[in-house]
Amino acid sequence: xxxxxxxxxxxxxxxxxxxxxxxxxxxxxxxxxxxxxxxxxxxxxxxxxxxxxxxxxxxxxxxxxxxxxxxxxxxxxxxxxxxxxxxxxxxxxxxxxxxxxxxxxxxxxxxxxxxxxxxxxxxxxxxxxxxxxxxxxxxxxxxxxxxxxxxxxxxxxxxxxxxxxxxxxxxxxxxxxxxxxxxxxxxxxxxxxxxxxxxxxxxxxxxxxxxxxxxxxxxxxxxxxxxxxxxxxxxxxxxxxxxxxxxxxxxxxxxxxxxxxxxxxxxxxxxxxxxxxxxxxxxxxx
Numbered sequence: 001x002x003x004x005x006x007x008x009x010x011x012x013x014x015x016x017x018x019x020x021x022x023x024x025x026x027x028x029x030x031x032x033x034x035x036x037x038x039x040x041x042x043x044x045x046x047x048x049x050x051x052x053x054x055x056x057x058x059x060x061x062x063x064x065x066x067x068x069x070x071x072x073x074x075x076x077x078x079x080x081x082x083x084x085x086x087x088x089x090x091x092x093x094x095x096x097x098x099x100x101x102x103x104x105x106x107x108x109x110x111x112x113x114x115x116x117x118x119x120x121x122x123x124x125x126x127x128x129x130x131x132x133x134x135x136x137x138x139x140x141x142x143x144x145x146x147x148x149x150x151x152x153x154x155x156x157x158x159x160x161x162x163x164x165x166x167x168x169x170x171x172x173x174x175x176x177x178x179x180x181x182x183x184x185x186x187x188x189x190x191x192x193x194x195x196x197x198x199x200x201x202x203x204x205x206x207x208x209x210x211x212x213x214x215x216x217x218x219x220x221x222x223x224x225x226x227x228x229x230x231x232x233x234x235x236x237x238x239x240x241x242x243x244x245x246x247x248x249x250x251x252x253x254x255x256x257x258x259x260x261x262x263x264x265x266x267x268x269x270x271x272x273x274x275x276x277x278x279x280x281x282x283x284x285x286x
Contacts, residue, residue: 005059045075088185127249177210178217
């Protein structure tokens with residue numbers, strides 16, 4: 001995957017998802033040959049010429065002005081994350097941050113923080129979804145997302161994760177792909193991204209379908225995960241995804257149960273099972 005015509009592909013994919021009635025236009029009496037807005041309708045809503053929309057979608061103009069991008073975003077009803085992604089796609093490659101190619105690890109300070117957060121499921125991943133570090137509780141709660149595993153790949157190619165997330169897997173899959181799409185704006189041509197998207201596109205029909213939607217979601221944020229663990233049952237957790245200061249692209253993911261809840265008790269049980277399974281240390285000699 002290289003720079004190609006990613007701006008044009010994004011505009012066309014999002015144009016085809018907007019119904020005329022969504023933006024106050026009259027619905028046709030007969031079905032349209034293609035879904036969504038026509039190019040002339042998008043041009044009208046954005047205040048640009050039809051020819052200019054054609055040039056953008058065909059890749060003959062790849063760097064429209066910020067004002068034009070904002071007008072297109074408003075016409076396509078893009079949210080804040082998708083609008084930022086649109087602006088990134090239109091940024092000339094020389095102005096984008098260079099791709100990081102060295103092997104990534106967590107900093108000593110972050111490793112110490114994970115030690116202090118050992119009573120919670122916490123993990124660290126890079127922008128390509130590689131799990132860099134976890135607390136023991138996170139590894140026990142989600143064994144399919146252990147250190148060294150790629151979270152994007154595992155979501156679509158590891159059947160155990162579908163069982164772990166149950167009915168929530170579809171929502172998680174959408175979020176995962178939208179996060180990877182956000183990363184792709186400033187990582188085009190990075191061999192890791194090329195290989196990952198290529199593999200998942202070949203191996204997973206679900207990934208291909210979601211990737212074609214061009215949804216975008218920030219890698220940081222918050223939400224709820226419901227996990228069906230084989231030992232302690234169903235666990236509902238709130239999560240926070242936070243950027244790691246000083247380590248561009250790394251994300252700290254912290255899961256927490258509601259205080260006093262059945263999920264908190266389930267995590268405590270899992271923690272005790274981990275402690276029981278841990279080897280007994282010999283007494284420290286004086």
